[in-house]
Amino acid sequence: MADSDMAWAKLDPAHVPPEIDPSKPSVARVYDAILGGKDNFAADRAVAAEAVRAAGDGGSGARLNRAALGRAVRFMSGEGVTQFLDLGSGLPTAQNTHQIAQAVNPCARVVYVDNDPSAYIHGQALLVDNDSTTVVLADIREPDKLLAMPGVADFLDFTQPVGLILNAVIHHVLDEEDPYAIVGRYKEALAPGSYMQLTHFSDASAAARANERVLRESLGRGQTRSREQIVRFFDGLDLVEPGVVFLPEWRPDEPVSVPLDRGGTLMLVGVGRKS
Numbered sequence: 001m002a003d004s005d006m007a008w009a010k011l012d013p014a015h016v017p018p019e020i021d022p023s024k025p026s027v028a029r030v031y032d033a034i035l036g037g038k039d040n041f042a043a044d045r046a047v048a049a050e051a052v053r054a055a056g057d058g059g060s061g062a063r064l065n066r067a068a069l070g071r072a073v074r075f076m077s078g079e080g081v082t083q084f085l086d087l088g089s090g091l092p093t094a095q096n097t098h099q100i101a102q103a104v105n106p107c108a109r110v111v112y113v114d115n116d117p118s119a120y121i122h123g124q125a126l127l128v129d130n131d132s133t134t135v136v137l138a139d140i141r142e143p144d145k146l147l148a149m150p151g152v153a154d155f156l157d158f159t160q161p162v163g164l165i166l167n168a169v170i171h172h173v174l175d176e177e178d179p180y181a182i183v184g185r186y187k188e189a190l191a192p193g194s195y196m197q198l199t200h201f202s203d204a205s206a207a208a209r210a211n212e213r214v215l216r217e218s219l220g221r222g223q224t225r226s227r228e229q230i231v232r233f234f235d236g237l238d239l240v241e242p243g244v245v246f247l248p249e250w251r252p253d254e255p256v257s258v259p260l261d262r263g264g265t266l267m268l269v270g271v272g273r274k275s
């Protein structure tokens with residue numbers, strides 16, 4: 001597909017917005033390309049092809065990651081959560097958080113946050129008619145700033161439970177950027193009865209380790225962590241059953257075939273509740 005076919009070219013055929021550099025791959029657009037989306041450039045598709053080749057999973061890990069997000073949002077909605085803060089939400093694709101949450105409760109409020117202008121622009125276009133959902137351009141590594149921003153502070157009621165979504169984003173925060181302090185600050189802001197969902201590249205996975213090398217070289221980001229390190233993100237929360245497990249194993253809708261394939265072991269997922 002030509003780059004002029006991208007959604008923002010349809011919104012404004014004259015040009016790609018100046019804040020977007022088509023020559024540099026971005027995490028959001030590479031992931032969109034792996035998922036088979038159309039909102040990416042040749043530079044993104046090249047990295048996506050290399051990442052999928054290295055992981056050897058045909059992109060199934062990314063699809064399983066989306067499916068895990070859907071099950072977690074449905075679970076939280078079923079527990080009565082009606083507000084969601086989706087950090088590192090990415091480019092809109094099928095079954096986004098607001099669509100899942102609002103299918104359970106049409107009044108559910110959702111804030112999407114991403115630091116990639118492509119995600120922001122496409123998110124705004126998708127949400128133009130949805131008063132219960134908004135999108136904010138911000139860096140999750142600045143939690144205090146983010147939590148105080150218009151579109152977050154005035155859109156969600158932090159005295160009530162919130163579903164905090166960290167789907168495939170914390171592995172893009174490097175150790176030297178102190179991901180535990182960052183996640184800790186978000187957990188602190190949550191009221192009792194809130195939930196946090198997180199998916200994260202697992203260092204037990206050959207697919208994830210190979211993927212990490214490609215992402216580090218091309219994007220400077222992407223870090224596998226051990227199960228113990230990933231469980232640590234849930235400190236202070238009560239992990240809901242079945243705990244921190246590989247993507248297909250978290251409350252599956254259908255029986256899971258074992259052993260898991262390469263995509264199935266790409267990431268670990270867990271959901272914790274604040275009491």
Ligand SMILES: C[S@@+](CC[C@H](N)C(=O)[O-])C[C@H]1O[C@@H](n2cnc3c(N)ncnc32)[C@H](O)[C@@H]1O
Nearest residue numbers: 028031088089090114115116139140167168172
């Ligand atoms: C692999 S994608 C995951 C998208 C979506 N959460 C999902 O799981 O389908 C990671 C997303 O996190 C975003 N991201 C990475 N680092 C970020 C940061 N420091 N602040 C905000 N967003 C970030 C990227 O732009 C990208 O859209």
